[in-house]
Amino acid sequence: MQSLPIGPKGIANMGDCIYDRLAAIYSRTHQGDLIQCFGGNEHSVHSIWSVIKPQLNLQEFNSYRMLPNIALDEPTSPSQLVNIHEFHQPVSSVIIGVAISLGSGLSDSYFDEFFCFLLLQQIARLSNTLVAKQAIKNSSVAKEVVDLLNDELLVHPSNSQWNTVGREYLLQRVSFFTSRGLTIEMCLPAFPCKSSNPNKVAGALPDRGEELALRRLYSVSRRLKSIYEPGVRICIISDGHVFSDCIGVDDDQVDEYGLRLHELNEAIATQEEQPGEVTFQSLKDIFHSAPKDVLGETRACQIELPTLEHFLDTNISTETEFCRQSLTLACQPDRNSLRSQIKGQDSAIVSLYRGFSRFMLEDLALHPRSQAISRSQRKKIAEKISFEMLLRNQAYSNLVELFFPMHVRLSIHAHVNSGPKFGISLFDRSKTRVIENLDDLSIIAKPSHDLLHIPTPWHNCVFQVSGSDFTYIAKSKVIHEARLSNIIQADWVMHDREGATGGYFQIDAPVHTETSQITTMSTAKSPIVSSVLEKTSPTVADVTETKTSKTSRNALFRGIKRLFRYRIRGLQSRTLHPHTPGEMGLKS
Numbered sequence: 001m002q003s004l005p006i007g008p009k010g011i012a013n014m015g016d017c018i019y020d021r022l023a024a025i026y027s028r029t030h031q032g033d034l035i036q037c038f039g040g041n042e043h044s045v046h047s048i049w050s051v052i053k054p055q056l057n058l059q060e061f062n063s064y065r066m067l068p069n070i071a072l073d074e075p076t077s078p079s080q081l082v083n084i085h086e087f088h089q090p091v092s093s094v095i096i097g098v099a100i101s102l103g104s105g106l107s108d109s110y111f112d113e114f115f116c117f118l119l120l121q122q123i124a125r126l127s128n129t130l131v132a133k134q135a136i137k138n139s140s141v142a143k144e145v146v147d148l149l150n151d152e153l154l155v156h157p158s159n160s161q162w163n164t165v166g167r168e169y170l171l172q173r174v175s176f177f178t179s180r181g182l183t184i185e186m187c188l189p190a191f192p193c194k195s196s197n198p199n200k201v202a203g204a205l206p207d208r209g210e211e212l213a214l215r216r217l218y219s220v221s222r223r224l225k226s227i228y229e230p231g232v233r234i235c236i237i238s239d240g241h242v243f244s245d246c247i248g249v250d251d252d253q254v255d256e257y258g259l260r261l262h263e264l265n266e267a268i269a270t271q272e273e274q275p276g277e278v279t280f281q282s283l284k285d286i287f288h289s290a291p292k293d294v295l296g297e298t299r300a301c302q303i304e305l306p307t308l309e310h311f312l313d314t315n316i317s318t319e320t321e322f323c324r325q326s327l328t329l330a331c332q333p334d335r336n337s338l339r340s341q342i343k344g345q346d347s348a349i350v351s352l353y354r355g356f357s358r359f360m361l362e363d364l365a366l367h368p369r370s371q372a373i374s375r376s377q378r379k380k381i382a383e384k385i386s387f388e389m390l391l392r393n394q395a396y397s398n399l400v401e402l403f404f405p406m407h408v409r410l411s412i413h414a415h416v417n418s419g420p421k422f423g424i425s426l427f428d429r430s431k432t433r434v435i436e437n438l439d440d441l442s443i444i445a446k447p448s449h450d451l452l453h454i455p456t457p458w459h460n461c462v463f464q465v466s467g468s469d470f471t472y473i474a475k476s477k478v479i480h481e482a483r484l485s486n487i488i489q490a491d492w493v494m495h496d497r498e499g500a501t502g503g504y505f506q507i508d509a510p511v512h513t514e515t516s517q518i519t520t521m522s523t524a525k526s527p528i529v530s531s532v533l534e535k536t537s538p539t540v541a542d543v544t545e546t547k548t549s550k551t552s553r554n555a556l557f558r559g560i561k562r563l564f565r566y567r568i569r570g571l572q573s574r575t576l577h578p579h580t581p582g583e584m585g586l587k588s
Contacts, residue, residue, distance in 0.1 A: 016103065017328075017329065017330055017331055017332055017333075018100060018111075018112060018115055018116075018329075018330045018331065019330065019331040019398040019399075019402065020333075020334075021100050021101040021102075021103065022098065022099075022100050022402070023045070023072065023080070023082050023099040023100060023101055024037055024038075024045040024097075024098070024099045025037070025038040025096075025097070025098050025119075025123065025402070025405065026038070026045060026096070026097050026098075026099075027094050027095065027096050027097070027123075028094070028095050028097065029093065029094070029095070030058070030060075030088075030093065030095060031058065032053045032056055032058050034046065034049050035094065038405040038406070045099075048072055051071070051072065052070065052072070052084075052099075055067070055070050055071070056084070056086075061086070061088075063087060063088065063089070063090070064085070064086070064087045064117055064120070065085075065086055066083055066084070066085050066086075066113060066116075067083065067084040067085075067086070068083050069081050069082075069083070069102075070082050070083070070084050070099070072099070080101060081101070081102055082099045082100055082101050082102070083099075083100055083102065083109070083112065084097055084098070084099050084100075085097065085098045085100070085112075085113065085116035085117070085120060086098075086120070087117065087120035087121065087124055088124070089124055092124065094124075096120045096123050096124050097120075098116045098119060098120060100112060100116065110303050111303045111326075111329055111330075114303070115326070115329075115330050118286065118287065118288075119402055119403060122286070122403045123403075123405065126185075126406065139171075139175060139178075139179075141178050141227065141228050142171055142174045142175040142178045142179070143171065144227045144228070145174050145178065145184065145224060145227065145228055146167060146170050146171050146174055148220070148223060148224060148227065149170070149174075149220075149224075149422075150162070150167070152220050152223070153220060153410070153424040153425065154417060154422055154423065154424055155414065155423045155424060155425050155454050156417060156423075157414050157415075157416065157423075159416055160416055160417050161416045161417060161418035162416075162417045162418075164418075165418045165419070166416070166417040166418045166419055166422070169418065169419030169420070170408065170419065170422065173408045173419075174408065176406065177230075178228060181230060182230060183230045183231055183232065183233050184224070184228070184230070184231070184232040184233070184408065185232075185233055185235070185404075185406060185407045185408065186232060186233070186234045186235065186407055186408040186409075186410055187234070187235045187236075187237055187400060187404045187407040187408070187409055187410065188234060188235070188236050188237065188410040188411070188412070188424070189236075189237045189238075189239045189396065189397075189400060189411065189412075190236055190237075190238070190239070190412050190426070190456070191210065191213075191236055191238050191240075191258075191261055191280075191457075191458065192238055192239045192240035192242075192243060192244070192254070192458060193240040193244060193249050193253060193254045193257045193258075193458065194206075194249075194257060194458050195247070195363065195458055195459050196247060196248045196249050196363055196367055197362060197363040197366055197367075198366060198476065199362075199366060199475055199476060199477035199480070200459050200460060200461070200475050200476060200477070201458065201459070201460065201461055201476055202461040202476050202479075202492070202503070202505065203503075204253055204256075204257065205256065205257060205260050206257065206260050206261045206264055206457070206502055207457070207461070207462065207495065207502040207503045207504060208462040208471075208495075208501070208502035208503060208504035209456075209457025209458070209460060209461065209462045209473070209502065209504075210261060210264060210457045210458075210502055211264060211268070211500065211501055211502035212426075212427060212428070212432065212457070212462065212471065212502075213426035213427065213456070213457050214264065214265055214268050214278060215268060215272075216426055216427060216428050217234055217278050217426075218268060218269070218272050218274050218277060218278060219428070220232075221234065221274060221277045221278070222272070222274065231277065232277065233276065233277060233278075233279065234277065234278050234279070234410075235279050235280070235281055235404070235407070236278065236279070236280050236281070237280075237281050237282070237400060237404075238258055238261075238280060238281070238282040238283070239283070239396055240254035240257065240258065240282070240283075241254055241282060241283045241284060241320045241323060241324065242283055242324065242327065242392050242393075242395075242396050243389060243392060243393075244314065244320075245308075245310050245312065245314050245316060245324075246311070246312070246360075246385050246388055246389050246392070247312075247360070247363060247385075248312040248314055248363065248364075248367050248369060248370075249314065250314050250315035251314070251315060251316055251317040251320045251321075252315060252317065254320075255317075258280070258282060261280070262280060263497065264497075264500060264502065265278060265280065267497065267498070267500035268500045270500075271500050283320070283323045283324070283327065283396075284319065284320060284323050286323075286399070286403060287322070287323040287326050287327075305322070305325035305326065305329060306325055306328050306329055307325075308321070308324055308325060308328065309388065311381055311384055311385050311388070312367070312369050312370070312385075313369050314369075324392075327392070327395050327396065327399060328391075328392075328395060330395075330399065331394075331395040331396070331398035331399045331402070332391050332392070332394070332395035332398075333391065333394050333395070333398075335391065338387070338390060338391060338394075339387075342387075349390070352390060352393075353386055353387070353390055356385075356386035356389045356390060357382050357383055357386040359386075360381075360382040360385050360386055360389075361378060361379060361382040364378045364381065364382055365378065397421075401420075408422075409421045409422065410422055410423075410424050411423050411424065412424065412426065412454050412456050413454065414454055423454055424454070425454055425455070426454075426455075426456060426457065427455065427473060431469075431470065431471060432470060432471045432472070432473055433470050433471075433472050433473070434455045434460075434472075434473045434474070435472055435473070435474050435478070436474070436475075436478070437474075437478055438478060438482055438487070438488070441465065441468070441472070455473050459475075460473045460474060460475060460476075461473075461474065461475070461476040461479065461504075461505065462502075462504040462505070463479060463490075463504055463505035463506070463507055464504060464505070464506055464507070465507055465508075466506070466507070466508045471504075479505055479507070482507075488507045488508065489507065489508045490505050490506070490507045491505070491506045491507075492504075492505060492506075493505070493506050
């Protein structure tokens with residue numbers, strides 16, 4: 001039997017969900033010989049396989065079956081009864097199985113059957129990987145791949161454990177594929193939806209930020225292929241529907257964002273001639289089958305799904321809510337256990353909890369559905385939402401661990417990079433700069449202070465500056481305030497679907513002379529669609545055109561920094577208030 005390294009779980013999982021009751025995920029031959037085992041119990045499963053094998057009934061079966069009440073008799077522990085679910089494709093020589101301890105009720109067994117069927121289907125798609133034999137002993141290519149990933153993608157915090165344990169962990173993961181001559185499989189939970197906060201983003205749909213992030217992944221994929229011919233496949237697992245109701249975004253808005261993102265990705269893949277190297281899955285893709293498709297309508301009606309608490313009034317779709325409920329029932333950790341970890345000051349959990357709380361308090365301050373309540377009430381709601389987000393974050397992490405058991409796991413959150421997750425930057429650090437205000441334009445590199453989110457397209461906007469070769473990443477508030485004070489002129493450059501480019505801000509510094517005269521005023525809106533953004537935020541890309549003498553690009557670049565330094569103190573004391581589109585025009 002071959003096994004894969006398994007990392008720490010994070011939040012303690014001590015509940016009655018499927019993830020906690022899972023005894024083993026394995027692959028075997030039709031003759032009953034164990035091929036591979038996934039998860040933290042691989043060694044114990046190997047030791048008792050001789051007990052399991054005689055109970056398997058090795059006769060052929062049609063694609064899926066469930067064997068109830070199989071006894072796992074371990075020498076060092078009491079006998080445990082499990083249900084074994086198995087699945088195989090007609091042309092495959094591999095049978096995939098799941099052993100799960102019994103739940104507390106009849107409805108649990110129905111849901112167990114539904115969930116295990118989906119899980120086994122997913123793992124069966126990797127059947128070529130499951131039967132591949134280790135044939136290539138050369139480890140140098142795996143080291144080259146790991147070095148490239150470290151140089152190009154990974155982000156290391158001050159407490160990084162990369163050099164002590166992380167590098168070796170990632171090397172084992174990569175070697176699993178390279179030693180078999182297989183495409184390296186990676187997964188990245190990311191690209192959920194645009195933030196609902198108009199001080200962070202320019203609109204609700206993908207823009208230049210998402211374009212740059214996708215192109216970055218394709219660029220790294222291309223470089224990996226140059227040193228390892230089978231290349232890499234990166235599966236982006238959108239977590240938008242996991243948290244959308246928590247962060248105040250409607251389910252249909254997440255769907256629209258995902259649809260446009262798919263279109264952008266396909267256009268880039270065609271343009272770069274790299275089809276299939278970056279793919280997408282969402283929560284709805286994972287739970288793609290309605291219960292009746294697997295269990296029959298009668299059984300499906302008997303599944304008791306948990307009722308989820310929604311703290312913000314968002315539009316909820318029935319299909320998406322079913323997926324969130326299924327995620328909760330299958331993989332969510334115990335609530336009391338999480339509360340104990342927070343009260344016990346578990347450093348990692350408390351840090352994440354505080355990060356979510358700060359993140360939500362910022363967004364609730366401008367959210368239309370929380371305007372009628374006081375700051376203290378918003379703080380209480382933010383804390384409740386943060387607790388819910390912690391639970392769902394761990395539930396989704398557990399789900400990814402089950403459905404992508406062999407993948408290299410990437411993350412847009414900061415990690416100590418000891419494995420199984422590795423924090424990455426989606427922006428090319430040689431071509432982009434993350435700034436907090438326009439006075440940072442001259443700084444060569446500025447590390448992010450936000451350890452909850454390494455800078456991402458869906459929490460920022462993108463702009464370019466005349467006279468600079470860099471692309472800048474910042475909160476949209478930076479552009480709002482500078483425009484309102486007439487420090488810059490901002491033009492929203494529209495996206496080009498055929499050219500696979502996203503929209504962004506182009507900014508210039510106004511030149512003030514006695515002969516200057518504003519002659520026209522127009523409004524070029526950033527793509528804020530029918531969402532809470534449109535109701536609460538001003539139009540963020542009004543444009544003015546001035547008659548001035550031709551100024552060099554470098555002079556404009558210097559002018560932005562000089563003017564901003566003169567006015568930054570005044571700006572810091574001002575608060576951005578909602579305006580109508582007419583009020584957002586620059587004054588002469």
